[in-house]
Amino acid sequence: MSNRVKKIHDFGQSVWLDFIDRKIMDTGQLQKLITEDGVRGVTSNPAIFEKAFSSSSDYDEDIAKLAKEGKSNDDIFYGVAVEDIKRAADLFMQVYEDEVKGADGYVSLEVSPRLALDTEGTTKQALELWKAVHKDNVMIKIPATKEGLPAIQKCISEGLNINVTLLFGLERYEAVTEAYIAGLEERAAAGKTIEYVSSVASFFLSRIDVLVDPLLKEKGLDNLKGEVAIASAKKAYEIYKRVFSSERFKKLEEKGAKPQRLLWASTGSKDPAFSDVKYVEALIGPDTVDTIPMETLEAFRDHGNAANTLEEGLDKANEVLTKIKEAGINIDAITQQLEDEGIEKFNKPYDKLLAAIEEQKQKASV
Template sequence: MSTPLSELSAAGVAVWLDDISRQRLRTGNLADLVATRDVVGVTSNPTIFQKAIGSGDQYSEQLHDLKVRGVDVGEAVRAITAADVREACDVLRGVYDASGGVDGRVSLEVDPRLAHDTERTVAEARALWWLVDRPNLFIKIPATLAGLPAITRVISEGISVNVTLIFGLERYEAVIEAFLTGVEQAVAAGRDVSDLASVASFFVSRVDSEVDSRLDKIGTPAAKALHAKAAIANARLAYERYEKIFGSPRWAALAAQGAKAQRPLWASTSTKDPSLPDTIYVTELIAPGTVNTMPEATLQAFADHGSVSGETIRPNYADARAVFAALATVGVDIDDVVETLEAQGVQKFEDSWKQLLDTVAQQLGRSDAAR
């Protein structure tokens, strides 16, 4: 029986869940979403883990053992998050096998405090890859200037990567270049790249939040007419660049070696503006070879009343360019928007990571009582 989510999948959009928790894993909820909601991947971030560990008692036994062993807070966080991601990888292993390694992936992020430190990001990525020890793992690395060479290095070593916190087109092209260079280095080193995979997480709704606040300050009718248009236009133009680069002879040479293309992943797809349709960042970003990672509320909303009426990206390239031209005309500096969002994104994840560390420290302190 056809459903909105199955139609979305048939249109070439991989449906991923932007959430993870031990309760979701142990109750079978994740397996149920795979079976009934066409979910073929999972993403996580520090905020998601902080909320999961801070609620309920699913982690109390592991926290007790970590405390008895004298494990410090940082290593405790690695152990806890790696355990959840490893279990999620096992739940999705059948999807991974059936898709030839394209889907069935689960993402685990490096410590966001390392976003501006290339060497430590590489070391952390290697450690997490070893710790989880599953072929369907993605290591999440932010698309900061320091993150780009780290992406190339870990890709060259055979570590699959989810590049996160991408907001602008120029940085997106740099991310693709980092990926291509890493694959080329892996091929040159004689590695089998057929299981090497990557996605580029292009953030959506946050762009509208920032741009729309600037449009409100401008306040003209022309500015108001551009509300809720920037993010979708930005993502559509990103896909245009994806098509161009992964249709090039350079990529064809790597594909001939068995390499998989780095798919665009639409992240931050929940609607922040309550006046907008709750599925807008799904419905308006349909194109083959993409991923849409959704919080469960967005996933269930699309399952309930989402619609797929064909591709919504490629037929709208000209409209997307027109939106960008109009934004410049009314005085919105997209480059400044992107710079602001990247700084805010890194800071938000750092703050969430610190909250996660604090939560685990508190839980370690009371894990005997909670056990």
């Protein structure tokens, strides 16, 4: 029987794994996911690293070594994380150098969530991490906050690959495409090559429904439960197609630029009433990426159905968004709330991570 996860690629979508730790690299599990499931990239975030650090002793030695060098807890974290990212990037180099060079094979590392509202700090750290990893197939993650947008543009103009994260709303998504295109234009105007600059815009899904669904219930719109995130994503894909088929982008394309693909993030179902592969199945389509948590990937391998669904039901998507607006649900306010909470959700594990490093340091110095 053919592998269900691999079948997603038949429809032009790339599957990336939303997880990293040393164990899956040491045991050969990550290589197996590349070979058997056709996984074509990896994304990480502070919460993923916090889990890796606190659930195993794999990192203790490195933490102790960097602590002896008098490094700060932040520097210790990034020192250790960069090594993992480098290793994963080497594993994915074969994918990066596949048929179309640079189409896939990326490994993402995020700037500190504490910098989410700091343009200069974000830009500075993104450039530092890019230099530290020093791999063509790394992507630096920058949040799509208002303060993140100029940092995204600047980093694109400097030739970095950027994974734009924490994206919830359609208006902000359009601003993200603008930052990407403006960054490429700046780079091209300076006479620099734009051929290998790559970027994805990570549109977060299930969290939208977590917030909207209780409001739908209040308004007697129970039948729209679990529909708003998917409707928003389908509308985002319409924006993607419009922006990247524009005359403005065509000029860059002639110089080798690639469209900034939409990436579906937060695709694990948070509501037990939903199918555990709901968000993956609903948004399969060409020139997109889906970054999938391990348990969702395993669920899809077991019982997922791969079909070209992304451009189906666009009328329904419009209808859903119209209905919630008519019911007085302000989606812009909700997406702003999600962004604020998203920063908080990454700051918490980051603080926990630094506390775990502090604990390791104390143990090591005893």
